[in-house]
Amino acid sequence: MPDVLLLALLVVAIATGWWLGRRERRHRGTGPAPPALARDYFVGLNYLLNDQQDQAIETFIGALEVNSDTVETHLALGNLFRNRSEADRALKIHQNLLARPTLTADQSERVQLELSRDFLALGLLDRAERLLEGLVRDAQDDELRASARRLLIDLLEREREWQAALDVALPKMVRQHDDIRRAAAHWLCELAEQERHSASPVLARRHLRQALATDARCVRANLLLAAMAHDTGQYKQAIKLLRRIPDQDPAYTPLMLEPLAHAYRLLDDEEGLVHGLRELLDQAPSTAVIALLAETLHHQGQEQEALALIREQLERRPSLDAIHQLLTLSRRQARAADDHIELLERHTLALVRARPRHRCRRCGFATETLHWQCPRCRNWGTMQPIDAPGEG
Template sequence: MQNLLILIVLFVAIAIGWLLGRLSKPSKGDDAAEAPPALSRDYLASLNYLLNEHSDRSLDSFVETLEVSSDTIDTHITLGNLFRMRGEADRAARLHQNLLARPALNDRQNDQVQLELARDFMHLGVLDRAENLLRPLVDTSQHSDIRGASRELLIQLYEQEREWQQALDLVPSSLLARQEDLRCAAAHWHCELAEQDFRRHDDRAARRHLKKALSIDAQCVRAYWLQAEHYHRQQRYRDEIKMLERLATQSPDFAPIIIERAIAAFRLLDDEQGLMRFLDDQIQATHSMEAVIKRAELGIAREGITTVAAQLDALQQQQPHLRGIGFLALLRSRQAMLELSAPNNERAANMLRQLHDHLQRLDAHTPRFRCEKCGTLYTHLYWHCPKCKRWATIKPRDSVDPAVAQRETPAQRVLKTPSTSR
């Protein structure tokens, strides 16, 4: 099936090239009106052999019959690309290298073939040769589309090599002003450099990169996050909390991980009242289930498990959330275990304890992050999606949908009201 599809695409390309060649020739009777041998029997036989064989001999056989002209160059480029798509980048590279050796290429065609050859080398992992081809195309090509494609490919190469400064040097400020995705990427390249500086204990250089990242992309979550981590390492926990509160206001989608970090800082300060206020504010502002759960956990010691479970039950009736339901099941099973702790109920208590343990394991292994571009689920946060290679597309999954949290519910008001009774 794959070979059939490739043959169809290739023959359509050949037919278009042949037809354009015929239309561009003089009328009948002119000595130059002979049709080019693009569809000769030898050519088609070699092409069929090439697509169905995987030996160098088949490629050599095709090259012997290869006639390169302005009418057929696109066909040969397409063929090389099809090889690369089939995972045969080495054969694509040989074909593209052969094209470059032909004198029939004009300036644009020569640039296009060099770009495709660079793609071949990227697939083969020969990154230095790919870079040697792409650099001149970015700097000197007279064709804006080829310059743009070459820059994009070279950026991918530098990201793969983790050469962040070279990637930044490749992108002029005028281009950043026009392309949002590129601004986001450049801000993350500065964050990568800041992390390197922090590891080298060069805090001043790291802060410069974070400042530059925010000047490029004022919404860069990672820059604020790295600054909060820096405050934490310096034991400046109040500054860390302020930075996290600012980040939660700006980027409520990240409330779940922000809350985890803030809880650790409040506990290091032994400030339980401040933590309770912070969680209440997050429930109001972001409707984060993480805040609801953490607030409930703290409330158990003050209000008792029965009261807190009832409050969460009321919340789930109005704003159902998978993680909230799982936590409620944990509370209910723990409550039942306490009530069934008498000797004659030991078997039932053991069954509930097993259910409790299973729910805890399920919660611990449930992917908490999702890429908004490709949909891949992750158990950890990545700033650069390993699958689709996009920056800042992975976010936590466990915020309550704002569409079902437009107003404060009675259950939220109950959760925020401290009680002295158990």
């Protein structure tokens, strides 16, 4: 709903536009302002008095006078509308501005940038893309060209045009900006996933190596390389690749545990798994690693050791996961199903399952499944497994 402040701003914008325009015309000797302004202005006021604010705004926008002195006011007004999710009105203002032959080259570029933001907000991606491509190619102002490039990258991401996004992001941008570097590595991973599924593993691997060269901390690239090694039965190679992940970013250790255990089991090497997990624990304490280690020890018949591990973990870092696992292991050890334990176990399981497993470290958005690009803030590689959700 339009508010008083906005309407006041519009009225001021019209009044100054009209006044400045009149002054200009007087200087040029082209006579007084045309009567159309006064008429629109009063029609708008009339709407306002009748509490028809939407019609008032439409009329006022129509009455806005553009001249060299009011471009700033128009730009501010357009942004105000767009920020209020009224991009269609912003679009009208900006198109109206752009149609004026009196704009300087610099002003025209700025209006075009705002216009492309309107198109983006309205979901008119093709029109935004054309405008932004023109600005990236021709804009004189360095800062404005960089802004256009950023917007174009954002748009290409939305369209899942990964290669195009890579082409638009300059090597210098990738080097200088952390977020673009992370994003570029993920675009390469996206390409690799497509190629992996369309049976071009050679190309996929090349893109994944490129992803790692772009961003050495790109966990996803090693996960994918490991999955591809796994596909072709190279389980040892898969393990080697997965083991690099905790060094890249320990927060992602929980993600590599399942494929790691799978690879060791296919090699029929549970000892190797236990050894590997102990090494991981020495490297960095992790609830998920302890859980898998306890499960594996239990599976090997080392029940006491498994229970001791979980109890120790609970002492140090109390968590719902550990309580649940302790219940499960206790019940399995007791063999005979104790009704109370079973009930408790069922409840803890429901609680464990009801919780989000991943959270964006940038904006805090939490979900069950891992998104490499946060659905809320659209940052790449900022969603992480919640290792000990009890405290996370």
